[in-house]
Amino acid sequence: MKLICSLLAAVVIASCSGGTGNAVTDGSVRIHVLSSTLIRLEYSADEAFESRPTFTAIHRHFPAVPFTSSTDGEVLEVRTDKVVVRYRRGSGPFDAENLEVELLADGSLHHPVFDDEVGPRPEQLGGWLRSLDRVEEPPAFMNAGLLDRSGVYLLDDTASAIFIAEGEVEARPQPVGSYQDGYVFAYGTDYAQALQDLRDLTGPAPLLPRQAFGIWYSAWKPYSTTEYEQELIPAFRSHELPLDVLLVDTDWKVSPWAGWDWDPDLFPDPVAFANWAASEGLDLSLNIHPCIPYNDLRYAEVFDRIGDKLLHDQLCLLDGAGATFDWGDPEVLDTYFWLHDNVHVGNARWWLDWCCDLSFSSQAGVTPDAWINSLYEKDTRDRGLRPMTLTRMGGGLEVYGTAEYLPTGAWADHRYGVHSTHDIVGSFEMMSTASVFTAGIGASIGVPYEAHVVGGFLANEPPADDLFVRWTQMATFQPLLWLHSNWLTGGGERLPWKFSDAARDASLEFLRLRHSLIPYSYSLAREAHDTGMPMVRALYLAFPEVADAYQHESQYLYGNAILVAPVTDGGPEATTEVWLPPGRWTAWFTGQTYSGPGPVTLTTDWHATPAFVREGGIVVQQDYMDFDGQKPLDHLTITAAPGPPSSFQLYEDAGEAFGFENGEYAFTPITQQATTERVELSIGSAEGNFPERIRNRAYTIRILDLDGAPSAVRVGAAELDDWTYDELARTLRFTVSMRSTDAAVLIEIVR
Numbered sequence: 001m002k003l004i005c006s007l008l009a010a011v012v013i014a015s016c017s018g019g020t021g022n023a024v025t026d027g028s029v030r031i032h033v034l035s036s037t038l039i040r041l042e043y044s045a046d047e048a049f050e051s052r053p054t055f056t057a058i059h060r061h062f063p064a065v066p067f068t069s070s071t072d073g074e075v076l077e078v079r080t081d082k083v084v085v086r087y088r089r090g091s092g093p094f095d096a097e098n099l100e101v102e103l104l105a106d107g108s109l110h111h112p113v114f115d116d117e118v119g120p121r122p123e124q125l126g127g128w129l130r131s132l133d134r135v136e137e138p139p140a141f142m143n144a145g146l147l148d149r150s151g152v153y154l155l156d157d158t159a160s161a162i163f164i165a166e167g168e169v170e171a172r173p174q175p176v177g178s179y180q181d182g183y184v185f186a187y188g189t190d191y192a193q194a195l196q197d198l199r200d201l202t203g204p205a206p207l208l209p210r211q212a213f214g215i216w217y218s219a220w221k222p223y224s225t226t227e228y229e230q231e232l233i234p235a236f237r238s239h240e241l242p243l244d245v246l247l248v249d250t251d252w253k254v255s256p257w258a259g260w261d262w263d264p265d266l267f268p269d270p271v272a273f274a275n276w277a278a279s280e281g282l283d284l285s286l287n288i289h290p291c292i293p294y295n296d297l298r299y300a301e302v303f304d305r306i307g308d309k310l311l312h313d314q315l316c317l318l319d320g321a322g323a324t325f326d327w328g329d330p331e332v333l334d335t336y337f338w339l340h341d342n343v344h345v346g347n348a349r350w351w352l353d354w355c356c357d358l359s360f361s362s363q364a365g366v367t368p369d370a371w372i373n374s375l376y377e378k379d380t381r382d383r384g385l386r387p388m389t390l391t392r393m394g395g396g397l398e399v400y401g402t403a404e405y406l407p408t409g410a411w412a413d414h415r416y417g418v419h420s421t422h423d424i425v426g427s428f429e430m431m432s433t434a435s436v437f438t439a440g441i442g443a444s445i446g447v448p449y450e451a452h453v454v455g456g457f458l459a460n461e462p463p464a465d466d467l468f469v470r471w472t473q474m475a476t477f478q479p480l481l482w483l484h485s486n487w488l489t490g491g492g493e494r495l496p497w498k499f500s501d502a503a504r505d506a507s508l509e510f511l512r513l514r515h516s517l518i519p520y521s522y523s524l525a526r527e528a529h530d531t532g533m534p535m536v537r538a539l540y541l542a543f544p545e546v547a548d549a550y551q552h553e554s555q556y557l558y559g560n561a562i563l564v565a566p567v568t569d570g571g572p573e574a575t576t577e578v579w580l581p582p583g584r585w586t587a588w589f590t591g592q593t594y595s596g597p598g599p600v601t602l603t604t605d606w607h608a609t610p611a612f613v614r615e616g617g618i619v620v621q622q623d624y625m626d627f628d629g630q631k632p633l634d635h636l637t638i639t640a641a642p643g644p645p646s647s648f649q650l651y652e653d654a655g656e657a658f659g660f661e662n663g664e665y666a667f668t669p670i671t672q673q674a675t676t677e678r679v680e681l682s683i684g685s686a687e688g689n690f691p692e693r694i695r696n697r698a699y700t701i702r703i704l705d706l707d708g709a710p711s712a713v714r715v716g717a718a719e720l721d722d723w724t725y726d727e728l729a730r731t732l733r734f735t736v737s738m739r740s741t742d743a744a745v746l747i748e749i750v751r
Contacts, residue, residue, distance in 0.1 A: 028043055044177075045176060046177055083101060116156045124142075128145055130393065130394045151187055154185075161364060198411075199532030202414070203415045210629070214515050214627065259296050260296055286350060291325075296322070305335045326359070358397060374412075393419045438536045447534070519621065542560070555578065580612070709732070712748075
């Protein structure tokens, strides 16, 4: 007999207090339908179910979805339009013998188990590691995450602490008898739905400040205020190289590694330095190594506050003996962030470089990386700034460089900060690994923001010209671009003018291209925040039914429009075989169009890389600026590749602070469609508002993949005479004059 929101014997269907969806309770079992593809499974021997959010499952308020429940007396069945979950009643905790999941799309049967172990799985898609520090060759495996070729994943949340508020959790009640709490993701090949479910359950990734999507610079080198102000930044300006984020490595401190006072010789007036950085449009971040040396000027004050709670006689790497912190102790945390308050200047953010110092967290139910990253996020938000803490994720120093992690896993890490592979070795092999890594961490645990050190960090000499240029090319189409180096050991500085003239010119071209893509990149970041879809996308996310899409791990899509196949071979020219997915693909740098699916071979010098615009793809760029926000965005360049009807949502807001959380933002829909007779491009009116929104804007339009000059170009009702057609690049180019962003404009190209 079937039950639809009714009562039968011991099976109760009721509204679950932990969310707006419905739950089915049968003795010690509660099954909660969150979405048609996401089902919560809870087993409690004492029938004490938990409806409060956990640190991982922070949000269960999903829109109600239709489902049915039935029992034949022996088996409880819960069915949505996508999945059926069956449990053999009265058989104890969930296991492979009493739990069955059926995917209705293909009828496949699955028997997931509660398992908090980490490591590789036979059918995993993507994967993650805490970092790639000191790894000299591609790792043998990456830890499995959400996506799997089986189409089903059970996330074990049994060990997670109860979430009270940011920075506040409490242990789960001690169960009487067996207890399990987990989530079945039943997505089949709908990987986008899986990532949306993960985002909705575990919370969104932060929306970073807009400047984050420009260019970052740092070096492990003791720059002084004078060098920054009179040499380094003027060199960026004179070479017309934009710079948006300035990270100050550990040398700002008196101690060479873990100090808590500014070095007066290098920074005689830290506040003035911070003010100068802000005047240059630079977002400032300060390196933190979480230890306090015994010879630190603030150690006596720290000892007076929490001396008996410090972990003493630890090695603060280059500083010698010192003490470390237990981030699970509220009193210790208060003092730890008091240290930050004493050195904070201006609008500086933090770079938590927890690589080597034995601070730790005794907080049960939260993985140490996630816990401390969440506290840095809270500290930054409390200062009125969007979080952008550069950090590691997925475990803690306790498991640094190993395959282990703590039972709560990496499922909440995407909510806090920016992940980096950090001290990566500089080689073409590791560059290829970095390409795979970005797509893999996005697909497996929903991390959209990844930063790799361009050219690698661990080295006793600068990278060769070809490695620097090719890595810069790849980073142009990555979520974040970080020029960083280990100058201290001879690794040089990642400054284009420190390389050969040929390498300088090529890298500058790509760095400027990177900066021009900020409108496109920032829109991808908002999409990641809203949907869980990462900025860098493994090919199978877009082409799940195409077998070859699973075979080319180092290729990826940057957003939905740009396909990238990084060059990972040396020399002034390199030949790269690229697998193109189905459809037409136009090379960004030549205008030549290819048809997929299938392989193509491209030979590129340092001024080009295999990057293709997908048919229907729309890419938005801005004009040159020394730093993002220097000028109003009253002129944009839109590149479109004709194809079936498609759209792109240009996202804009103030770029900083939290007005966007209160509706202060705007989307501008840009659509295109093409036939054999014409191409239509529509720039819609801005939808939404915020104080800084541009009211009038001009556009440069680039239409790719045109076999011949058009017979007419129309903007609205007016025919445009001032256009150019590049026969070699098969590209049409023209300008749309300044007009209100509150009115749509229709552009028509007649073939």
